[in-house]
Amino acid sequence: MADALNPSQLATVVAVATTLLPPLDAPEGAEPGLAAYFRDGATERGIDITVASVVPLLDAPVRGAVMALVAHLEEEGFADLGLEDRAAALHRAADDQHLRLGVRHLKTLVLGTFVNGVGPDRRNPTWPVLGYPGPVSAPVPPSDAPGRLPVLDPEESRISADVVVIGSGAGGAVIAARCAAAGLSVLVLEAGEQRAEDSLKELDSDGAGMFLRGGILWSENGQMGVLAGAVLGGGTLINSMVCLRTPDDVRADWASQGLTGLDGPEFDKHLDQVWDRLGVNTDATVHNGNTRAMITGLASLGYGHERLPRNAARDDDSSLCGYCNAGCQRGKKRSVVHTYLQDAVAAGTSIIVGCEVDEVLSEDGVATGVRATLRRADGDRQLVVDAPSVVVAAGGIESPAVLLRSGIGGPAVGRNLRLHPAWIVTGVYEEPIEAWHGQIQSAVSFDLTKVVDGGGFLVESLGLNPGTWAGQMPFVDGRTTRERLLDLRRFATWHGVSHDHGSGEVHLDDEGRAAVRWELDDADRKIGLRAHRELAAMHRAAGATEVFTFHWKDVRWRKGEDFDAFVDSLGDIDTADYTAYSAHQMGSCRLGDDPATSVADGWGQLHDVSGVWVGDASALPAAPGVNPMITIMALAERTAEALIQSRGM
Numbered sequence: 001m002a003d004a005l006n007p008s009q010l011a012t013v014v015a016v017a018t019t020l021l022p023p024l025d026a027p028e029g030a031e032p033g034l035a036a037y038f039r040d041g042a043t044e045r046g047i048d049i050t051v052a053s054v055v056p057l058l059d060a061p062v063r064g065a066v067m068a069l070v071a072h073l074e075e076e077g078f079a080d081l082g083l084e085d086r087a088a089a090l091h092r093a094a095d096d097q098h099l100r101l102g103v104r105h106l107k108t109l110v111l112g113t114f115v116n117g118v119g120p121d122r123r124n125p126t127w128p129v130l131g132y133p134g135p136v137s138a139p140v141p142p143s144d145a146p147g148r149l150p151v152l153d154p155e156e157s158r159i160s161a162d163v164v165v166i167g168s169g170a171g172g173a174v175i176a177a178r179c180a181a182a183g184l185s186v187l188v189l190e191a192g193e194q195r196a197e198d199s200l201k202e203l204d205s206d207g208a209g210m211f212l213r214g215g216i217l218w219s220e221n222g223q224m225g226v227l228a229g230a231v232l233g234g235g236t237l238i239n240s241m242v243c244l245r246t247p248d249d250v251r252a253d254w255a256s257q258g259l260t261g262l263d264g265p266e267f268d269k270h271l272d273q274v275w276d277r278l279g280v281n282t283d284a285t286v287h288n289g290n291t292r293a294m295i296t297g298l299a300s301l302g303y304g305h306e307r308l309p310r311n312a313a314r315d316d317d318s319s320l321c322g323y324c325n326a327g328c329q330r331g332k333k334r335s336v337v338h339t340y341l342q343d344a345v346a347a348g349t350s351i352i353v354g355c356e357v358d359e360v361l362s363e364d365g366v367a368t369g370v371r372a373t374l375r376r377a378d379g380d381r382q383l384v385v386d387a388p389s390v391v392v393a394a395g396g397i398e399s400p401a402v403l404l405r406s407g408i409g410g411p412a413v414g415r416n417l418r419l420h421p422a423w424i425v426t427g428v429y430e431e432p433i434e435a436w437h438g439q440i441q442s443a444v445s446f447d448l449t450k451v452v453d454g455g456g457f458l459v460e461s462l463g464l465n466p467g468t469w470a471g472q473m474p475f476v477d478g479r480t481t482r483e484r485l486l487d488l489r490r491f492a493t494w495h496g497v498s499h500d501h502g503s504g505e506v507h508l509d510d511e512g513r514a515a516v517r518w519e520l521d522d523a524d525r526k527i528g529l530r531a532h533r534e535l536a537a538m539h540r541a542a543g544a545t546e547v548f549t550f551h552w553k554d555v556r557w558r559k560g561e562d563f564d565a566f567v568d569s570l571g572d573i574d575t576a577d578y579t580a581y582s583a584h585q586m587g588s589c590r591l592g593d594d595p596a597t598s599v600a601d602g603w604g605q606l607h608d609v610s611g612v613w614v615g616d617a618s619a620l621p622a623a624p625g626v627n628p629m630i631t632i633m634a635l636a637e638r639t640a641e642a643l644i645q646s647r648g649m
Helices: 007-020 032-039 047-057 060-075 083-095 097-116 170-181 204-210 248-256 265-278 289-300 340-346 398-406 466-472 478-485 522-542 563-570 629-646
Strands: 158-160 163-166 186-190 224-226 350-353 355-363 366-374 381-386 389-392 422-428 443-445 458-461 491-497 505-508 514-517 546-549 556-558 580-582 612-614
Touching: 007 047, 007 060, 007 083, 007 097, 007 478, 047 060, 047 097, 060 083, 060 097, 083 097, 097 204, 097 466, 163 170, 163 366, 170 186, 170 340, 170 389, 170 629, 186 340, 186 355, 204 466, 265 629, 289 443, 289 458, 289 491, 289 522, 340 350, 355 398, 366 389, 389 398, 389 629, 398 505, 398 514, 422 522, 458 522, 466 478, 491 522, 522 546, 522 563, 556 563, 612 629
Parallel strands: 158 381, 163 186, 163 389, 186 350, 224 580, 389 612
Antiparallel strands: 355 366, 366 381, 422 491, 422 546, 422 580, 443 458, 458 491, 505 514, 546 556
């Protein structure tokens, strides 16, 4: 709680909050809502104490970054400075790469709470001013929650199964369903909670609880924001439903690395299985204002686009969309909760939620089960699951952490983390775009995937919620932030999605939890620069009057200014100022035929421990360059077949 900070630290955090969100004079003649929007700052809204209470609860690397910033600001007497001097001190601190992450986290917490925090009425006082509608559907009663699955809460401290699956997302759900259908007893352990339709609220503040670390996980240098699912169903419950097949050249490359047959008809069969079970289609794909503006920008520069296939029910009502990243309250997203996990439960699978796996157990190179902790309101309990087959499917960040804590998997565990960096550019238009309405992603262009030394990026639209943009927009000063957010309804935001050429690493922090290292290398910087330039040009061609990026420093163009000079200036930005985000983390427990560079063999079984299988995004040998859900699930179909065969079935 807040009293965990000493008085000086508390005063400093409060001063940072009031610097980011100060009380301000409203424009003359402002109506009451607008006047309150400017007048009530962090203190008036209670945001300063709320944020201070959160700081001691942050993960070790994040907490360390924030507290390093607090110590630095204490030495400067930050809390006693005037508003302008405090803003200048924050900018100076953020110029130091060791302190920037702390500034970024506090900015995200303060400004995100400003526009995301809600009361019992599910409303935020800034929404009418910003034009944001908030939830558009009434809460769903339990009887209308088809995604609610039976879960087990064992009283015993030791139970058994033929197969224990760690994680319930895209890969784990597939393997659980296939093993159960083959007659094996299956137990799925999910660290997150179950969130069926009756518990979804169409609120980004609520949706954050379904993301790993509450959606606030950064690489240690602050260049990469990481978004991953932490809920029953994993990322499939909260993603944007983009369904793209594994490119042929990627399949051929992976086949050459030991994934035998991946470039042939057997893997085609697995892709088709997933496609059919998810009900992938384009019939329910409808473009919103954000995507229509993107298509205009693409066409103006001579680029084409395609309608995105999505795993949405065909009777999906696009007028009620826009909340995909907080789960679909109407149950129209055909996530694994509505498909593979349903299949698994029907075939006898048991599911335990709120269950964090501490380690995989083995003896003499053979799997024996797992040791886990049940997180419960009345206190934690230990659980041991005896199982001869263990599937590690906790995602690209958590799966290597499980293996590292277990001391198995060999030298490559966590060392080949590959990402899809998303380079984000926003345009401000004369007419409202209201990018929060409609389907988050519905079109894609592949025309720029081979434009930089054989590499490049997809162009896709991006969902818009006030909290994300308030927390991540470049900070100039408190008034500028408030004024710019008033244009939120006129924002159109698109991103260039590339695949990285170097690799990051997942390692364990001082508390034994997953932490991420990732550096922007030269090849990725070139692609990121090209993406920023192309997206900016698209916005201008589509009629934007202003264009800005998500670089750390404020980089923008306004109508009437020299656009060519703006585009040229993007190349002068220091690498440390680049900011990217990735919802796809892969390769950290990669498959392959070389135990020195891969964790598991070409079918998914660990090189050094038989009976332990990798079955999620971490298994991918590299980033495929397209949204990976279909690839992950098809690879899991393949691994499930191998696991079942290994059991003589």
